[in-house]
Amino acid sequence: MRVATLSTALLAALPLASAELDKWAKKAGLKYFGAATDSPGQRERAGYEAVYPQYDEIMWESGEFHQTTPTNGMKWLFTEPQRGVYNFTEGEIVASRANAERYVLRCHALVWHSQLAPWVTATNWTKDELKTIIHDHITNVMGHWKGRCYAWDVVNEALNEDGTYRSSVFYDTLGEDFIKYAFQVAHETDPNAKLYYNDYNLEYPGAKVSGAARIVSMLQNAGIHIDGVGLQSHLTAEGHPTIDQHIDAISTFTRLGVEVALTELDVRLTLPATPALLAKQSQGYKNIVGACAQVKGCIGVTIWDFYDPFSWVPATFAGQGLPLLWYANFTKHPAYYGVLAALKNATGACSKTHKRSIPLLD
Numbered sequence: 001m002r003v004a005t006l007s008t009a010l011l012a013a014l015p016l017a018s019a020e021l022d023k024w025a026k027k028a029g030l031k032y033f034g035a036a037t038d039s040p041g042q043r044e045r046a047g048y049e050a051v052y053p054q055y056d057e058i059m060w061e062s063g064e065f066h067q068t069t070p071t072n073g074m075k076w077l078f079t080e081p082q083r084g085v086y087n088f089t090e091g092e093i094v095a096s097r098a099n100a101e102r103y104v105l106r107c108h109a110l111v112w113h114s115q116l117a118p119w120v121t122a123t124n125w126t127k128d129e130l131k132t133i134i135h136d137h138i139t140n141v142m143g144h145w146k147g148r149c150y151a152w153d154v155v156n157e158a159l160n161e162d163g164t165y166r167s168s169v170f171y172d173t174l175g176e177d178f179i180k181y182a183f184q185v186a187h188e189t190d191p192n193a194k195l196y197y198n199d200y201n202l203e204y205p206g207a208k209v210s211g212a213a214r215i216v217s218m219l220q221n222a223g224i225h226i227d228g229v230g231l232q233s234h235l236t237a238e239g240h241p242t243i244d245q246h247i248d249a250i251s252t253f254t255r256l257g258v259e260v261a262l263t264e265l266d267v268r269l270t271l272p273a274t275p276a277l278l279a280k281q282s283q284g285y286k287n288i289v290g291a292c293a294q295v296k297g298c299i300g301v302t303i304w305d306f307y308d309p310f311s312w313v314p315a316t317f318a319g320q321g322l323p324l325l326w327y328a329n330f331t332k333h334p335a336y337y338g339v340l341a342a343l344k345n346a347t348g349a350c351s352k353t354h355k356r357s358i359p360l361l362d
Ligand SMILES: *[C@@H]1O[C@H](CO)[C@@H](O)[C@H](O)[C@H]1NC(C)=O
Pocket: 087, 088, 089, 090
């Protein structure tokens, strides 16, 4: 049967080959295409228990993804809820499944001002006390998952939008030394894990990108190990950057000799969805995935869950939603095909200096 003889309707009804996203990401030269998944969190939403089998099938069996990040379970709030009392239960739910499925595991996040256990901010610590707290947290949490994480987000969201440091218990007590200290302890704890600085609004050039580049250089100049910068990539359909802006921002970091990953990608839109908004959303995904696939040194893409009802967006941004690639009924957004197009496009011949070398198609 020749494809050319098939009607459009029949073509549309054909099931898609499995493993599309991760397969094409690898053909485009990336290490992985992945989806974060949750425990605990949105998954516990009442009324959604019945979707777990279908959800898990796409998450773990479909071949679409070959990487994951626990969206919540490794955060301080869950892993050290009281001082010296460690709890790896929630983080293990995702980590052990990821290891069993041989997924690349990104581990998230060690030192962050948010979703922090309340005891950390309840006392005015001396510098030495807070360093001990950071040390104990990193050695215990990272030590627990030692050898199992491809990468750790060591410090998360240390910057304001203008590139200055954000006020937090860590910065207010230790200044920028908290970043140096966290990366130092992290490298001593698991020397094989890639150590990342992770933040949002690093996807287009500006003061915040400069601030993150300053952090990379600060660590490198101090002889402290840093491997990568995570661009969270929480974007909006209505105002997403251009592909050239993404390439510019990503290249700012790769030029410093660190790798880049898109770590929490989603492209939210203002509800209700219209065909025009869904097209903009698709273009937003296409731009950033296309940029990552084209820049040597951008190594992988993680979407922040794949299933709209389990996204953090509706609870955080009033009136916005549908930010992921699968709708509530498990059909795919137009943006799914936008991502595929960007990945397929990046496997074609192309010779600009910022491009990665193009791997052969199999
Ligand atoms: C650890 O966390 C799990 C899951 O949140 C919880 O059920 C359990 O009670 C916790 N263990 C301890 C010792 O607090």
